[in-house]
Amino acid sequence: MIDSKTRIKARRRAVENPSDVAAMFEAEWPPLNREQLVKFRRSVRRGIVMKDLRIPTYLVRRLNRFVAAMQHRGARYRKTETWTAVAPNGQSVAFPLNDFASTQFKSLVEKYDSFYERTLIDFVTSRIRPGEVFVDVGANLGYVSAFIAKAGAVVFAIEIQRDLIPLIEQVATVNDLDHLRAIHAGASSQAGLSMMPRIEANTGTRLEGQPFYVNYRDPRSLIDDFVPVITLDDAFLEAALLPKVVKIDVEGHEIDVLKGARGIIAAARTTFVVEYHAHLLHVYRRRPSDLIDCFDLDRWSMFQLTDDGLRPLDGMDDIRPDEHDPNPKLVFVPRTA
Structure with a gap:
């Protein structure tokens, strides 16, 4: 810095x-x-x-x-066709509309009566100041990343799907978001290579974590791609890059991402927003209690992010179903913050 x-x-x-x-x-x-x-x-x-x-x-x-x-x-x-989303605070962001993934995402957004991910975006923008670092793990085509960058943050959008990286770069370019950077990688508990199927980009593709997957770690496979995997500690533990906020939305892989952020968690200067996919934890042989184990609740406060604000939680059993959000967003805030 x-x-x-x-x-x-x-x-x-x-x-x-x-x-x-x-x-x-x-x-x-x-x-x-x-x-x-x-x-x-x-x-x-x-x-x-x-x-x-x-x-x-x-x-x-x-x-x-x-x-x-x-x-x-x-x-x-800049020649790409776009559609525009306008945040409740009046900020507008243009998004590409030129392939299956981008049109699919637009359809997803249109299913919501009010602004898509409004609660999440409002929460993050209230926690971050211009120039501070926001890490978006599982950025998809950069929807949340773009609104946070629009607020002045330095944004690293981490996405495993190769076909989505140009879409994130398009978002950054057409909106003049110079501090929004796309990173083609997965995040996990250790660095290396993982695999994902070679399919058209979509909103739910994830790293292959099953040890019984038929083509797992077989370089001869023609139906899979190898994806570089990083840990958040390796990438962002340096003082100049230490994130103010980390958002994690990785389809059941959230616990492994947190295990790769032990140093950042120990520094206790970062707020984590974790989309909790209880029905997918088994894919990575994880249990709900493993998520709690990533944080010392004597040093961290745990909340569920709702449309009405932060609701304090004492444990995983306190999470309530949300009709507007099938995958609850859990927020971990260092008590010193």
């Missing part, structure tokens, strides 16, 4: 000595938003015009390649 104090000091040096190009670059590189990008490009042009200033060649080359990449991505993705 860029040290703001370092930038302030560099900016002061650049003002005091306009010919100090090193200070100018230190104050402005890397750009953190589009406004800073425009300013930095102006500074580079200024440095090139001033013959006595030596502009690092790698910076000019990197900047030009970045601009070209953004133009290429825009040309590829």
Whole structure:
């Protein structure tokens, strides 16, 4: 993470000595938003015009390649057909509508009388500030990720389905959500490779966790894809990346994802929102009590997220069926928060 104090000091040096190009670059590189990008490009042009200033060649080359990449991505993705969802706070996000997965997801959203995932999105946006990190495990085509990015968060959208990654990138591009990043991977208790069937992307595909699956770990299989698997600790335990909020929606694999986040849980600075798929835990040979075991309830508060807000829970037996949400959303908040 860029040290703001370092930038302030560099900016002061650049003002005091306009010919100090090193200070100018230190104050402005890397750009953190589009406004800073425009300013930095102006500074580079200024440095090139001033013959006595030596502009690092790698910076000019990197900047030009970045601009070209953004133009290429825009040309590829901005032409896509879209539909728009508007949040209760008036924010609107455009979503792609150009293949089976995207049209299927639009149909899913339209089944809800009110704004889809309103409670979840309202809860996360109330917990996160601009610049803080949100990790969306099981992002699908980036619906929740997009609204959280719209609120100013830095968003990592983790999705195992390869065909959904371009859709997340389309969402980021057409909405100018520069801090929404798609990661093609699964999350689990340990890093490595897992498998999933080669089928058309949909809302319910999951990693193959069954040890009895006929093609499990067989590289000769033509009907399966291998998917890289990460742990949240390996990816996000570093201080600069430590998430403010993690949302997990992984079709029964939620306990293994949490076991791969032991370090983040121990740091007790992250709120977890876990979509609980009780009917799918057996696929991964897990029990409801295993979910509770991931958290020390002396240090964590447990809630069920409902349309009426957070309802405190003492254990898994306190979870109530929700007619609006067949898979209850459980929230774990560190008591120090």
